[in-house]
Amino acid sequence: MYDIGLFHFLFVSCALFFIGVYGFLTRRNMITMLMSVELILNSVNINFIAFNKFLFPDKLDGLFFTIFIITIAAAEAAVAIAIIINLYRNYNTIDVEEANTMKY
């Protein structure tokens, strides 16, 4: 059997990233979009961990960054949900297509 190497991690991370971007661009529901953003963030986390483990095994910088990002993502989720609730109150929907007043 093959060992699981850097390439595998990067493949998973890359797939996760594009799944996130696709979800972000195509879903109309803001909660789903928020979830997609979380996917993107997690793909970055995987990248950090993988590079840290395979390239600089004696350092911990990548881990720190990952923990940072998880924390920030939690805070960001709170803010995003607050925005979504506000949107709902104003438009009675959380469909982004409906919130289109910010144009010419």
Add this chain to the structure above:
Amino acid sequence: MLSTSLIVLIPLLPVFSFILIALAGRRYFPSLCGILGTLSLLVSFILAATVAYDYFFLVGKAGETYQQIIPLKITWLRFSPNVSIDMGVLLDPISVMMIVVVTLVSLMVHFYSLGYMKGEERYATFYGFLGLFTFSMLGLVLASNIFQIYIFWELVGVSSYLLIGFYFDKPSAVAAAKKAFIVTRFADLGFLIGILILSFYAGTLDFQTLILRLTTPTDQLHNIATASFLGCSVLTWGLVLVFIGGAGKSAMFPLHIWLPDAMEGPTPVSALIHAATMVVAGVFLVARLFPIYAISCPPALDVVMWVGVSSSFIAAIIACTQTDIKRVLAYSTMSQIGYMMFSLGVSRYGGENGLGYMASMFHLFTHAMFKALLFLGAGAVIHYVHSNEMKDMGGLRKLMPVTHLTFLVACLAIAGIPPFAGFFSKEEILQAAFHSNKAIFGIAILTAAITAFYMFRLYFNIFWNKNFHAHSESHESHHGEAPGTMLIPLVILGLMSVCAGFIPFGKLVTSDGKALLTEFNPAFSIAPVLLATLGIIIAWSFYKKESLAPQRMANGLKGLYTGAYNKFYIDEIYIFITKKVVFNLVGRPAAWFDRNIVDGFMNLLATITGQISFLIKKLQSGKLQHYASYFFVGVIAFVMIFIYLWT
């Protein structure tokens, strides 16, 4: 001795009073502003009289000649070592004479207005404006260089504008103020160009140096006096342009149209500005530059002469037909200033030839006295009758004895009846004209007769003719003659009009500063006095009682009468030229060019920009996911560029 600080105080006191009234007086002590202005003018006048005494009798003479003294000179703007603009004070016979005239008349007007303007809503403002005007006029006559005179010239124009438009809720007053300002500004354009020409060739703005350089025969002077531009030499053009400025301010034909309308201002203002002081600024200007005119450029002096004599004659004819008493006085002012102008025009520099110059200054002095008196008297009449029209007056001699007497004195003075002031000065002018140009003399003596006629037409219409009918029963009881503050100036000016003629002007004010002995020639004065008396007699027979004679006369000379009554349609000609010719031939094409070519180009640019933005605005859909996908595509593109093209 002449003390610099005292001389400087003469113009500064009125402006201090103006500033004080404008900043504080108007709000906190409006009723005291009149007294404040009058007191400052009183001190100013005393100082001016002291300076005049010192100058004429103690320090002015070096040998036999009056010198120009410059007690103060400050460099104001220095552009380069050679070019600078100074502010200074220049004392010579004419400026000393003018400060006395200006402060005296202004003092009288200040004093008179205490009664005349009493109860006006903007009483304090009025005194503020009077102070500003007096300051400007004094600055003008004391100016030591031609640029300084221009600054004060404009200041005088502004204060005149403010005072004509004093009753700014009357549309006619607003129109008159604008008319006066625009016409004189138009003339000042000529003045400014003239200043630039003269100072460019002389290389200086200073009067003394300017006159010295432009009268000493050198190669350079020869060049500019012969170099031809449109048929006249450059120097002639410069001097004529300066004269146009003076003609605008002095209401010379054909720039006189603003003066009769300027009578919309309060009557004391008419006395001060539009009779005695500001309108003689043009005469003063020509007198100031007189050596250049007379020595280097006699053709320009001929222009002055013909403009002066034609204004004098035309104004006299128009004055015979007007019915508004202030307008009659306005035209008579114009006529008398025409006298001063052509008197300068017939004069030459130095000695016996300078008789006209001296006569002109003499007439300026005496005219200021009796014309201010006439206006103040007319003011008292208007104050009493509440109307400017002759038909509302008549038979006032019993009701207003003091006004009647002083008015009569002034009429005799302006008509040139001995021994009143106007006789002497007019005599000198006629003599000067007689010795140089017989045609001018003929017109002048005819004008003198007409002057006597229309002044006494005015006099008889106001004080004799029919009986006065008050417009209401209560008029008589509440209305005496005029208050004392109005009568005292009348009496003082009346005394001046009687005795000003005996001042030996020839010894004091002459073209070259040397005394000029004028012999009084009784034989010569017979004709003018007889003609003036004839004018008075005709006026007496027409207007002493109500009669039909004037109407028959008017019908007999129908064309001339209607023409003169309508001021020879000069206003209409102006309106035709400005409205029809200038607007249609210049204004409309220019407006068309502006609207279609200039604006069109800008509109084209705007339209193109608008079209492009209309096309690309679809990108701004307002949909979050569109923006995100543009962003994503952009990032991908950058990544591609960095990976594959950036090597």
